[in-house]
Structure formats: structure tokens, C-alpha cells
Amino acid sequence: MADIIKVTFPDGTEFCYKSSVNTVIAVLRKLGKERYPEINFTLGSRRVVSQVYEPKLKRYLKEITDGWYYFNQNDTKGKTNQLINLNRQFDLGMKIEVGAFKGTPDPSIPGSTRSKKRLVVTMPDGGVINHESYRDVLADCIYRLGPHRVYNKANIVLTKNQDLLSPTNPNGNRFKLDETLYMLMPYSTKEAMTILRIIAKRLNENISVEYLPMSNQ
Structure with missing residues (x-):
């Protein structure tokens, strides 16, 4: 052991x-x-x-x-x-x-949110984004689309008139996408799904965004 x-x-x-x-x-x-x-x-x-x-x-x-x-x-x-x-x-x-402790069983989905749904994105090239956390799926999808492309052509206003992507992080509540852009995270899988569908439509990208039951692992 x-x-x-x-x-x-x-x-x-x-x-x-x-x-x-x-x-x-x-x-x-x-x-x-x-x-x-x-x-x-x-x-x-x-x-x-x-x-x-x-x-x-x-x-x-x-x-x-x-x-x-x-x-x-x-x-x-x-x-x-x-x-x-x-x-x-x-x-x-x-x-x-x-x-050599016995140890308790690991969480089935470490780092996931409380949501019983997961976000799965299929990119135009057929690549599938299916991480444990919907936040990782959102970030990965925007990274592949090009953060600055999304910022310039498909940025979205979220709650309290805050943009999804911003060049600054004054409140410290955003995480860094690259050296010049920060992203405000949505609070749910469903909100992330809506955001990605809007971005795909604005960029005219054939992206499939699915909201599926969490798999049992």
C-alpha cells in the first residue's frame, strides 16, 4: 500500500x-x-x-x-x-x-461545483472540452477561440454591468486568462452554457454546447 x-x-x-x-x-x-x-x-x-x-x-x-x-x-x-x-x-x-493509512474514498469529482450537471463543448474541429469543472470548460473554450477575439467581437455584459472579459481586475475577483485579460466567472453551469452559446453565435462558430447529467465515477 x-x-x-x-x-x-x-x-x-x-x-x-x-x-x-x-x-x-x-x-x-x-x-x-x-x-x-x-x-x-x-x-x-x-x-x-x-x-x-x-x-x-x-x-x-x-x-x-x-x-x-x-x-x-x-x-x-x-x-x-x-x-x-x-x-x-x-x-x-x-x-x-x-x-500506509487506509484513507477515505476520494471525492468522485474533485474540484467540481455542487451542480448535478456538467458542461460539454464540441469545437468546430471536432475537439471535445469536457473538464470536471464548468469553469475550466468555459476558460478552455475561450482560450481556444482566442481571448482577444472574444473580447473584441463577442464580449458579454454579466451581472451589475460587468463585462465577462476585462483588461483590469480592480476587485480581485477575476482570474487571469493571459497577460492582458481577466475573466469574471459565472455562478452556475447553466449560466456558463448560455454565455458560450452567445459567444458562438456572435463569432459565427459552429460550436455544440451541451448541458448533461453528471457522470457517475
């Missing part, structure tokens, strides 16, 4: 998933996103916790919550060191153990 991580908080909360990445994400969610900007350790040149979504790295990006991502490109030892650093930085008082 491979070693996994077990984390116990002073209040008795314990996280010990069969996959260590889910244990790390559970700890980050308990920490709270208001503290994420303070987490500045990196893997290579990339921050481990950030709002930057890069489709080319999608296999390594796990959504924590609301547009914040964990860069999952290290082993159990590396994740353990990250948890130790978090513990020291925020004085969390966690007990961090590594061993």
Missing part, C-alpha cells in the same frame, strides 16, 4: 484521502480563499495556488474554489512539504503524517 497523507487540525477535523492531492485541496478549502493570495511558494516559475488557468497545463490544474487552482505536479513528498510550509506560514497547528 502506497503512503498517503493524513492531516489533523486542532479542532479535530481530519483529512486523509486515498489521493494526496485531494487531501491538500481539502486543507486549502478549510484555510479559505481570502488567504490564497498570501501563498507564494512555487513549482518552477509557477505559483502552486493561483487564479491563472492555462489549458495546456489542464492535466495538472485542480480547482480549489471559484477560479482558484492548485498546481498538482509533484509527488507525496512534495505535497507534504507544501503542507508543512502552509502550517508554518499560517500557524495552523496541523498534525501532518505520512504512512
Whole structure:
């Protein structure tokens, strides 16, 4: 049996998933996103916790919550060191153990939203975008269409007269699409579906956007 991580908080909360990445994400969610900007350790040149979504790295990006991502490109030892650093930085008082623990079952769809529906997009070239999170699907689709093309020809006004895409991020509630554009995330899978259909129509792109039941995994 491979070693996994077990984390116990002073209040008795314990996280010990069969996959260590889910244990790390559970700890980050308990920490709270208001503290994420303070987490500045990196893997290579990339921050481990950030709002930057890069489709080319999608296999390594796990959504924590609301547009914040964990860069999952290290082993159990590396994740353990990250948890130790978090513990020291925020004085969390966690007990961090590594061993052949039984572990609780992993979440069936880590990083997904509460929605029981998923977003699936088929691009004009036949490529299918079908990530665990509708936010990742939306970001990936816009990335493939060209963020600046969407910004210039198909931008959409969302709630409170805020544009979907913007060159600025004054409230810090957007995540970075590229070096010059930020995106405001919709609050539901259905809203993301509507946004993509409007964008496809404005760009005259033959894109299939489906709103399907969540698969059982």
C-alpha cells in the first residue's frame, strides 16, 4: 500500500484521502480563499495556488474554489512539504503524517461545483472540452477561440454591468486568462452554457454546447 497523507487540525477535523492531492485541496478549502493570495511558494516559475488557468497545463490544474487552482505536479513528498510550509506560514497547528493509512474514498469529482450537471463543448474541429469543472470548460473554450477575439467581437455584459472579459481586475475577483485579460466567472453551469452559446453565435462558430447529467465515477 502506497503512503498517503493524513492531516489533523486542532479542532479535530481530519483529512486523509486515498489521493494526496485531494487531501491538500481539502486543507486549502478549510484555510479559505481570502488567504490564497498570501501563498507564494512555487513549482518552477509557477505559483502552486493561483487564479491563472492555462489549458495546456489542464492535466495538472485542480480547482480549489471559484477560479482558484492548485498546481498538482509533484509527488507525496512534495505535497507534504507544501503542507508543512502552509502550517508554518499560517500557524495552523496541523498534525501532518505520512504512512500506509487506509484513507477515505476520494471525492468522485474533485474540484467540481455542487451542480448535478456538467458542461460539454464540441469545437468546430471536432475537439471535445469536457473538464470536471464548468469553469475550466468555459476558460478552455475561450482560450481556444482566442481571448482577444472574444473580447473584441463577442464580449458579454454579466451581472451589475460587468463585462465577462476585462483588461483590469480592480476587485480581485477575476482570474487571469493571459497577460492582458481577466475573466469574471459565472455562478452556475447553466449560466456558463448560455454565455458560450452567445459567444458562438456572435463569432459565427459552429460550436455544440451541451448541458448533461453528471457522470457517475
